[in-house]
Amino acid sequence: MESGGNLYQPQRQSSWAIVLILLKYIRIIARQMWPILLIVLIKPTEGRGLIITAIALGIAILAMIYSIVAYTRYYYFVKNNELCVRSGVFRKLVLNVPFERIQSVDFKQNIVHQFLNVVSVQVDTAGSRGSELEIDAISLTQAEALRNLVLSYKKSHATEIAASGAQEAFETETEESPELILALSSSDLMKVGISANHLRTAAIIFAFFVGLADDVEQLLGWDVWGQLDDSTMAASVLGLIVVLSAIPLLLFVSFFITLIRTVLRYYNLKFWRDGKSYKVVSGLFTRNEKSIQKSKIQIIRWVTSPLKKMFGIFQMNIYQATSINQTRDKSLIIPGCYAQQVQHTLDTIVPAFKGATFTAHKMHPAIVVLVVSLVGFLPAVGFGFMAWFNDSIVQWLLVLIFPLSIWMGILYQRKRRFKIHPDFILSEGGIFGNTNRLIEIYKVQAVTIHSSPMQRRRGVSSLHIHTAGGEMAFAYIQTRVANQARDYILYRVETEKRSWM
Amino acid sequence: MMKPTENLFENPQIDLSSLPAVEQMTMMPLEPVYKKVRIIVASLIAIVLIVVSWTFAWWQAPYLTYIHVPAILVTLLAIWIVAYNGISFHYMFYAVREKDISYQSGWLWKSMTTIPYNRVQHCDIREGLIDRQFGLAKLTIYTAGGQSADLMIPGLLPETAEKLKSYILDATEHSIETES
CATH class of the missing domain: 1.10.287 (Helix Hairpins)
Known part of the structure; x- marks a missing residue:
């Protein structure tokens, strides 16, 4: 208790927090106003430049004053096993978070934090209507004291509950030293970067430029699309060549961007098991530390893609119970695991999974028709109309999505499985790669069964299984299997004595 | 066309047909x-x-x-x-059992959600502008499974909604007590 003694008195953050709060506001303002800033830089009209500079300066000064006031009015302290925060510049805000509601206490350090030797603390609270709490900058010792306080409270509380059962809680309570499951070496980091999803980056870049072109057009009156049409679309053969050479360029650029992003994000990644919690620390400039308590784990997912398969690596995601829909953000991401590390992690989280025999159920082949009509046929008709209307060879290429979707639909149906074991449900799927998601049945929150007229004619239904860490959906499984699965899941949940988190 | 019907488990440890089946519940219609x-x-x-x-x-x-x-x-x-x-409207029903509550809806596109009481986070009752004119209320039951797992029963009398709510909260409380 000594180290965090003054935690019980209301106190301000580290004074460096002013700098960090200021940077935060500047980032927010810049994000809102970047198109205007762009114009100022591109089209500096005399006279107007002065006004804009004055406005910018005014905003900067206001932001600075606001940060200082925000800093002086921000207090945090611990009282009655609650983390309390008093803040607010114009309105007074008081937030009390009971320790038992706290899901995780995560630290984050961006490059400024590292330079100033402070951390930002993110406290995630789950359950109904949870809210999040962030402390911008406190010293690492202070942050660790806070986390230890929360963890030790939770530990003593957990043992109180489990005292009668005397199960798991004590088995692992023997103060194990932290076990390093995975340390991503630089060659493995390269493998992760090379096998990352470049198509997604390409799509983001594409969308960004489409958005940029629209913005520029609106703000500057440059007709970007018109110019593109003039130079490329009008002469369709030339346009085709331009587009065909632009695609490899786009892929090349996306490849490098994903590679750099991967290195920034996962540099020196370490995946630890520390008693009853799992922890990932990674990042080059921004050191991120995320941890999940074992009991909060809801879904374990491991994925491989054709490129990842070549290297023999998987990406694991561990999803925990979250307050709102931020499952992506709150999952532990462990890229670059080898099969043996995936197996080891599964063994420690769900020991009974090893050697469990599952009964597998396939999806009805009619799902191919559904997939093809949704992602293939309808878009193809739309693109076809567009191409016909614009008389553009380039746009006709987009119609190729139709045959592509047939192929993908068939692959999807072939791999998709609903697998069930008395204690687990395993979802298998993937088009080119493999995606596996595992849940423990007693952690299910609700079950939904959908059916459309088409599905009923074929005697199939869609089974949706909701957990606190996300949803699993199985479209087109036999109605009989879906109903039996629902009845079985409900029976398991309703007779379960263990808490789901 | 139809394949031979499958069973959930190839080698079940328990008799699946003895489990309470959701399809065989008494379904309650909403207020006309x-x-x-x-x-x-x-x-x-x-x-x-x-x-x-x-x-x-x-x-x-x-x-x-x-x-x-x-x-x-x-x-x-x-x-x-x-x-x-x-x-x-004629295809919307709810069903209350000892340990869970279900709501079914949809004429062509049917859907049915079931929530066990020991997974309920909280319930609320809302009366919309038009609902109030007709003396109706809707009951929403929330779980930790997020929005898609919430269960909303519209078209209830406020008294019925209130009764259902207190019954569910009671059952939830009870299930948590036995858990710890």
Whole structure:
């Protein structure tokens, strides 16, 4: 208790927090106003430049004053096993978070934090209507004291509950030293970067430029699309060549961007098991530390893609119970695991999974028709109309999505499985790669069964299984299997004595 | 066409047919006056759709031939929305069991959600503007499974909703007590 003694008195953050709060506001303002800033830089009209500079300066000064006031009015302290925060510049805000509601206490350090030797603390609270709490900058010792306080409270509380059962809680309570499951070496980091999803980056870049072109057009009156049409679309053969050479360029650029992003994000990644919690620390400039308590784990997912398969690596995601829909953000991401590390992690989280025999159920082949009509046929008709209307060879290429979707639909149906074991449900799927998601049945929150007229004619239904860490959906499984699965899941949940988190 | 029917488990440890089956529950219908509410709400949406589409068609008529075609399609869609909402009322049921609650809805596109009481986070009762005119309320049951796992039963009398809510909260409380 000594180290965090003054935690019980209301106190301000580290004074460096002013700098960090200021940077935060500047980032927010810049994000809102970047198109205007762009114009100022591109089209500096005399006279107007002065006004804009004055406005910018005014905003900067206001932001600075606001940060200082925000800093002086921000207090945090611990009282009655609650983390309390008093803040607010114009309105007074008081937030009390009971320790038992706290899901995780995560630290984050961006490059400024590292330079100033402070951390930002993110406290995630789950359950109904949870809210999040962030402390911008406190010293690492202070942050660790806070986390230890929360963890030790939770530990003593957990043992109180489990005292009668005397199960798991004590088995692992023997103060194990932290076990390093995975340390991503630089060659493995390269493998992760090379096998990352470049198509997604390409799509983001594409969308960004489409958005940029629209913005520029609106703000500057440059007709970007018109110019593109003039130079490329009008002469369709030339346009085709331009587009065909632009695609490899786009892929090349996306490849490098994903590679750099991967290195920034996962540099020196370490995946630890520390008693009853799992922890990932990674990042080059921004050191991120995320941890999940074992009991909060809801879904374990491991994925491989054709490129990842070549290297023999998987990406694991561990999803925990979250307050709102931020499952992506709150999952532990462990890229670059080898099969043996995936197996080891599964063994420690769900020991009974090893050697469990599952009964597998396939999806009805009619799902191919559904997939093809949704992602293939309808878009193809739309693109076809567009191409016909614009008389553009380039746009006709987009119609190729139709045959592509047939192929993908068939692959999807072939791999998709609903697998069930008395204690687990395993979802298998993937088009080119493999995606596996595992849940423990007693952690299910609700079950939904959908059916459309088409599905009923074929005697199939869609089974949706909701957990606190996300949803699993199985479209087109036999109605009989879906109903039996629902009845079985409900029976398991309703007779379960263990808490789901 | 149909494959031989599968079983959930190839080698079950328990007799699956002995489990309480959700399909065999007594389904409770919603208040009959709720059908009126549904039709009124759907009609309001339909009127907006029709007015907007025909105003647009009338405005663009000098410039675009065949502009009335999409307007006719939108009108048909609007009529369909009203009809579907009226018909689907007859397919909306809820069912209360000892350990869980289910809600079923949909005429062509059916769906049924079941929530065990020991997974309920909280419940609330809301009365919309139109609901209140007809003396109705809707009960929403929340779990930690997020929005898609929430269960909303509309078209209840406020007393029924209140009774259901306290029953569910009671059952939830009870299940948590036995858990620890």
